[in-house]
Amino acid sequence: xxxxxxxxxxxxxxxxxxxxxxxxxxxxxxxxxxxxxxxxxxxxxxxxxxxxxxxxxxxxxxxxxxxxxxxxxxxxxxxxxxxxxxxxxxxxxxxxxxxxxxxxxxxxxxxxxxxxxxxxxxxxxxxxxxxxxxxxxxxxxxxxxxxxxxxxxxxxxxxxxxxxxxxxxxxxxxxxxxxxxxxxxxxxxxxxxxxxxxxxxxxxxxxxxxxxxxxxxxxxxxxxxxxxxxxxxxxxxxxxxxxxxxxxxxxxxxxxxxxxxxxxxxxxxxxxxxxxxxxxxxxxxxxxxxxxxxxxxxxxxxxxxxxxxxxxxxxxxxxxxxxxxxxxxxxxxxxxxxxxxxxxxxxxxxxxxxxxxxxxxxxxxxxxxxxxxxxxxxxxxxxxxxxxxxxxxx
Numbered sequence: 001x002x003x004x005x006x007x008x009x010x011x012x013x014x015x016x017x018x019x020x021x022x023x024x025x026x027x028x029x030x031x032x033x034x035x036x037x038x039x040x041x042x043x044x045x046x047x048x049x050x051x052x053x054x055x056x057x058x059x060x061x062x063x064x065x066x067x068x069x070x071x072x073x074x075x076x077x078x079x080x081x082x083x084x085x086x087x088x089x090x091x092x093x094x095x096x097x098x099x100x101x102x103x104x105x106x107x108x109x110x111x112x113x114x115x116x117x118x119x120x121x122x123x124x125x126x127x128x129x130x131x132x133x134x135x136x137x138x139x140x141x142x143x144x145x146x147x148x149x150x151x152x153x154x155x156x157x158x159x160x161x162x163x164x165x166x167x168x169x170x171x172x173x174x175x176x177x178x179x180x181x182x183x184x185x186x187x188x189x190x191x192x193x194x195x196x197x198x199x200x201x202x203x204x205x206x207x208x209x210x211x212x213x214x215x216x217x218x219x220x221x222x223x224x225x226x227x228x229x230x231x232x233x234x235x236x237x238x239x240x241x242x243x244x245x246x247x248x249x250x251x252x253x254x255x256x257x258x259x260x261x262x263x264x265x266x267x268x269x270x271x272x273x274x275x276x277x278x279x280x281x282x283x284x285x286x287x288x289x290x291x292x293x294x295x296x297x298x299x300x301x302x303x304x305x306x307x308x309x310x311x312x313x314x315x316x317x318x319x320x321x322x323x324x325x326x327x328x329x330x331x332x333x334x335x336x337x338x339x340x341x342x343x344x345x346x347x348x349x350x351x352x353x354x355x356x357x358x359x360x361x362x363x364x365x366x367x368x369x370x371x372x373x374x375x376x377x378x379x380x381x382x383x384x385x386x387x388x389x390x391x392x393x394x
Contacts, residue, residue, distance in 0.1 A: 009030065009033060010030075010031045010101040012100065012102045013103045013360060014363070017078075017108045018106075019109060020214060020321065022049060022224060024081075025352065027044040027353045028360075031361070031364050036172070041353070042093075043089075043093045045092070046353075060074055060110070078131035079136040083139035087140070098141075103143070104145050105145070106355070107146055109262075110129070111261075112263060113127065113263070114127070114153070114160065125159070127149045132146075133145070133146030133390045137391070143389065144363075146388055148359070148386045151385070155380040163182060164190040164377045165361075165365075165373070166361055170347075170349065171317075177192070177311050177312055179303060179313050181299060181317065181320075182354060183323065183325075185209055185210055186207070186208065186260060187206040187209035187322070188203070189299065189303070191307045194314075199376065202256065205260045206298050207260065208264075210225065210321055212265060212270065212291050213291045213292055213295060216284065216288055217231065228325065231288045232289040237290050241286075244273075245273070249298075251265075274287075292325070295331075296328055303316075317343070317344045317346070318344065319343070320351065329343070369385060
């Protein structure tokens with residue numbers, strides 16, 4: 001494998017299409033030299049998926065809805081769609097393909113099974129992200145690094161969360177005990193102690209972030225998400241629905257390490273919410289108010305359970321779509337441990353594009369021959385180089 005020198009400066013794109021399936025985030029990042037490089041976000045854009053495409057993608061991901069023919073088609077089709085968006089991004093910002101050294105692509109998760117199951121007598125965990133990186137590389141004329149999760153899972157890890165590596169580089173040296181939170185479809189967090197020591201850190205998925213809120217918003221209001229928490233702000237929190245959520249949410253009660261995806265919060269989970277809400281005669285705004293508070297409480301409870309035993313929390317910085325929901329941010333701020341809450345924008349990191357920036361970093365580190373998994377977070381037996389490098393003729 002060709003390993004580039006740490007002394008080189010690289011310009012990389014990071015791509016993220018998350019569990020919400022609402023669009024593609026692209027970030028262009030310039031990296032300075034060094035093992036933990038200084039990074040500058042040059043540009044970032046989000047390209048929404050058309051409503052019909054989003055619904056087809058969500059339907060495709062639902063358990064039991066796909067055959068091999070469809071999986072193969074969508075795997076290639078997403079790469080083509082993303083290459084088109086990358087072309088628009090480059091033109092809009094005055095770049096040529098040769099100006100970009102690498103693309104780091106998360107892919108689109110269609111299955112994540114972090115706990116081992118048996119197949120033909122072989123116990124194995126597995127994960128699958130589509131949007132083929134080699135197809136994407138050939139179409140863009142830019143080398144692509146993708147499939148970052150499988151190597152960690154091969155070593156007994158859960159393949160997630162991966163963002164803790166980025167968090168440690170970005171927040172190291174802050175002089176504070178920081179919890180870095182990302183609220184996409186799933187919420188996750190990383191605890192970074194003031195001394196920056198990974199051995200004193202912890203990271204994991206908390207549970208449903210925007211996923212259940214978005215599903216309820218589609219059902220009750222025919223909107224893809226609750227913009228600025230406007231529907232939830234007009235509602236009241238239902239104690240009975242909250243109790244039911246706590247009873248149904250087995251993932252929230254799991255010990256560490258843990259990671260999840262749409263598998264734990266699929267359509268059947270949403271159907272139970274709607275059925276319970278109907279039995280209580282709850283209007284849609286009350287359902288959204290309850291789910292928004294539940295998402296915040298899930299994170300705050302996780303901090304109390306897994307982080308506070310390691311040390312106090314001085315600040316919590318939030319990224320992802322949830323950072324744009326004032327009601328969700330307010331609920332996070334009403335924590336019982338006195339931590340200040342702010343969006344990562346206050347630290348110079350665009351909240352909506354944190355994960356895209358992270359995958360640009362992962363591409364850079366992979367081609368440098370550096371490991372990006374954090375075994376303390378994933379449960380892997382060791383650190384390892386993650387990602388498949390798809391080169392092109394240039």
